[in-house]
Amino acid sequence: MSGTTSTIVNLPDQRTATMPKRDYLNNEHGLLSWLFTGDHKRIAILYLISITFFFFLGGIFAGLIRLELLTPQPDLVASDTYNKLFSLHGIIMIFLFLVPSVPATLGNFLIPIMIGAKDLAFPKINLLSWYLFMTGGVLTLTALVTGGVDTGWTFTTPLSTHYLNTNVVTAATGIFIAGFASIFTGLNFIVTIHRMRAPGMTWFRMPLFVWANYAASILMVLGTPVLAISLVLVALERTLGLGVFDPTKGGDPLLFQHLFWFYSHPAVYIMILPGMGVISEVISTFSRKRIFGYTAVAFSSVAIALFGFFVWEHHMFIMGVSNYSALVFSLLTMLVAVPSAIKIFNWAFTLQKGSITFETPMLYAFAFIGLFTIGGMTGVFLGALGMDIHLTETYFIVAHFHYVMVGGMLMAFLGGIHFWWPKMFGRMYPESLSKLSAVTSFIGFNLTFMPQFVLGYLGMPRRYHAYPPEFQVLNVLSTAGATVLGVGFLLPVLYLGWSLKYGAIAGNNPWQATGLEWQIQSPPLTENFTEIPIVTQDAYDYEWLANKTEHEVTTVG
C-alpha cells in the first residue's frame, strides 16, 4: 500500500486518534444488557455471533462429508451417519446461517442508519426474533445431539413421515420456530422502510442495500408461512397419521414438494438478494461512482422477488408433473434469470470511468460477480426442461447452488462484514491478511465445486455415501479444494477477532463512502444520530460527499 492513489483508505492519525467515549458497545455493560437490549445494532451483533457458530458447525459437517467422499468406498462413517451429516449440513447452513446471514446481521445493523432512523420500527419484536432464532437453533442442536436427523434438508415425504426413526419432529419444530424469526425480521424491515425514513430520504434516494433487503423481506413475510404449514403437516402426519401426503390414504406425496418448494425457491432469493445489496454498496464505494442504472438495479430486486414466487415447480420437472405446467414454469424460470443478468452488467459498468481501488471488500465483490455469473448461468441449464432431466439430482445441482449460495451469498456476506467492520467496531481489519483470505477462498471454492459440475454431467447422484470408482479423481480434487476453502473461511475469524483489540482506529469514514452510516461516528451511538439527518442528496453522491468534507474542514479549521 503506497501513496494515495492505490487506496482510498483514509484513517485518522493513529497517534492522536481515540475510540469514541460513548458508543453502542460501551453504553451499557454486562451480559444482561445484551440479552435484554432493544438496540438494533446489539441485536445484529448477537445474530452475528450466533450465525458464525452455526456456520462453523455446518462447515464441520461439510468437511466430514468431503472427507468421506475422498474414497469411493463407504469407509469413514456408516451410511446413516453420512445421511445425518448432509441433512444437518443443509438444515444448519440454510435455515440457521444463509437465511439470517445478511439481513439479520448487516441488515439489522445498517438499515435504520442508512435511512436515517434511530432504530427499527419494533425493537422488542426484533429482540424476540433473535430469541426465536436461538430457540430454533437450540432445538436443531437437540435433534443433533439426541441422534441426529436424516431427512435431508428437504424433508421429503413419505420418507420423512413414515420411513425414518430419527428426530424429524424436533428438527422440523426448530425450523418452524426459526421461521418466525425470519418473518418478524422481514416485517420489521418493511414497516421501518415504509414509515421511518428521514426527511428527504425518498424511495429513490435509498441505498440499493435497503432496496435489496426490502425485496427479501417481502419474500420472507409471504413465503415463510407456507414452509411453516408444510412442516406442521409433516409433523402431524408423522405423529397422528394425518394422511395429507400418504397415497394409501388418498393423500398426494407430490403436494408436499409443491408446498415445500413454494417457500424454498423464494428462499434462495431471500438468501441472495441481501447479498446483492452488499455488492452494490461495495462496488460503488471502491469505484467512487454512482451505481450505473440505479433504478434498473433497484427494480430488478423487486422483479426477482415477484418472479421468484412463480418458478417453484422447476424443482419437480422429472416428477410426473403435467408437461404443460412444466412448460410454463420453465419459461418463468428463464424470465427470472434476466434481472440477475441486468444486475451483473450494471455492476460491471459501474466500474467504467470509475476510480477503482482494490481493498478486501472489493475483492470479495469481484469474486461474487464471477462466481454468481457461473452459478446463475448453470441455473439456466437446470431451467431448460430437457437438460434438467439429465442434470437434476446429480452433483451438477450441488455445484450450481453452492456457486450461488457460497460463491455468491457467502462471498457477499464476507465482503459486507469486512466493508462495515470498521463501522461496527471502530477498528480496521489487517488488510494484507484479509486479501490473502479472500484470494484463498476464491481459489479453494473453484477447486471444490468446479469438479462437481463435471461429476454431475457424468451422472454422479447427490447424497451418495459411496460411488463408482471412476468418479474418484474428481472427488479427490473437490476434497482438496474444500481444505483450501476451509482455511479461507477460518482466517477471517482469527484476524477479525484480533482486530477488535489491536486493529487500527478507523474513524468515521475510512472508505470515504457516501451512505448515512459513514457520516456518524464508528462505532455509532446507541441512538445512531444526535440529530435526525435531512437528506438532500441521492445515494452514492460523491460530489455531495466532497463538498461536505470541504465544508467540515473549514468549520473545524
Added chain:
Amino acid sequence: MHISPVLWQFLVKWLHASALFPSEASTIAPYTDALYFFLLLITLIGVVLVGALVFGFSIRYRAARNPVATQVEGSTLLEATWTIIPLALFLVTFVWGALLYFRIYTPPTNSMNIYIVGKQWMWKAEHPGGQHEINALHVPIGRPVQLTMISQDVFHSFSIPDFRVKREVIPGRYSTVWFEATDAGTYHIFCTQYCGTAHSAMIGDIVAMSPEDYESWTKQSTSGMSLAQNGERLFASMGCNSCHSGNAAARGPNLAGVYGSKLQLANGSQVLVNDAYLRDAILNPSQHVTAGYAPIMPTYQGQVSEDGLIDLVEYIKTLDNNYRVQQTLTTSQSDKVAPTTPGMVKP
C-alpha cells in the same frame, strides 16, 4: 518438473476413461449433449464477457491511472441491450429445452414395455415375458423401450446417465420413461432421489444387448410364467372373475377390450383406460365406478402388492375376449384341471 508416479497413473487412467463426459449410448444422448454444448458455449461467452468488462475496467480505470471518477447516471440503451440479448438467449434455451423434454418423455407407440418397481433399496424389473431381475435390466439395442415405474414405499428416481434419461419413481403413481439404446454394453443405473439409509447402494446395471443376444437371454431367463399369466392366476384367486365374468348380467363391467378405450364413468366424466387408471380402479374402486354399475366393489388397498397390481394390469391389457375369464371361472368353481400353459403352477 517432476510428477509423482501415482498421480501420473491417476491422470492417465482418467484421461483414458474420457472422464469429462459420459458415453452416448442412447438415441437421446446426442440431443441432450447438443443442448449442453450450446449452454456451455453461452456460459463461456457470458463469463468471458463479464470477466473482460470487470478486468478491463479495473485496469483502465484503476485509481492510480484515473484518480477522479466521472459520474454517469446510466444508459437506457445499454439497459435495453443487456435485457433483450440475455432474454433472447434464454428464450432460445427454453424452446430447445422444451423440445428435448417432450422428446424424452414421449415414448414412441411401438416401444416395448418393462415394469420397474422401486423399493428401499433395490430395483425390481418385471418383463412382460416373465423375466424378473433385481438391480439389473437387460434391454435390446435398436429398439425403443418404455419403462413403467412405481415405488412401493418412498420417492426414488431411476437414472441412466449414459442414456441421459431419468425419471422420478413415485409411490402410488405410475411414471414412465423411454430410451433406445444404441451401443451394446453395461451402464449404471442410479437411484438419484434420496431414499434413506442405503440410498447409495440402490444402484444396478443396465445391460444393452444385440437383438440376438437379447433373444437368447429372454429364453434363458424366463420364470416360465408371463406377467399376464401371473395376473390371470391372481384374477381368479382373488375372485375378480366372479363379478368381472364378461356375462351381460354380471355385477362388474366386462373387462375384455377395455384397455385403451374411453370409458364413461358413473360420475359423468370420461376417462382413457390406461395402466394408471386400472391400478387406481383396483385400489380405489368407489372413485372409478363405470356408468351403469353399482358401487359395490371393495377396495384392494393393502391386499395386493405393486408387483401383483402390475400382473393384474398386464392381464387386463391382454384380455380381448372373455374366453379365459370364463375358463378360470369354471376352473375355480370346479375341481377339473384347467388346460394350462406348460410349466404353469396351479393356484
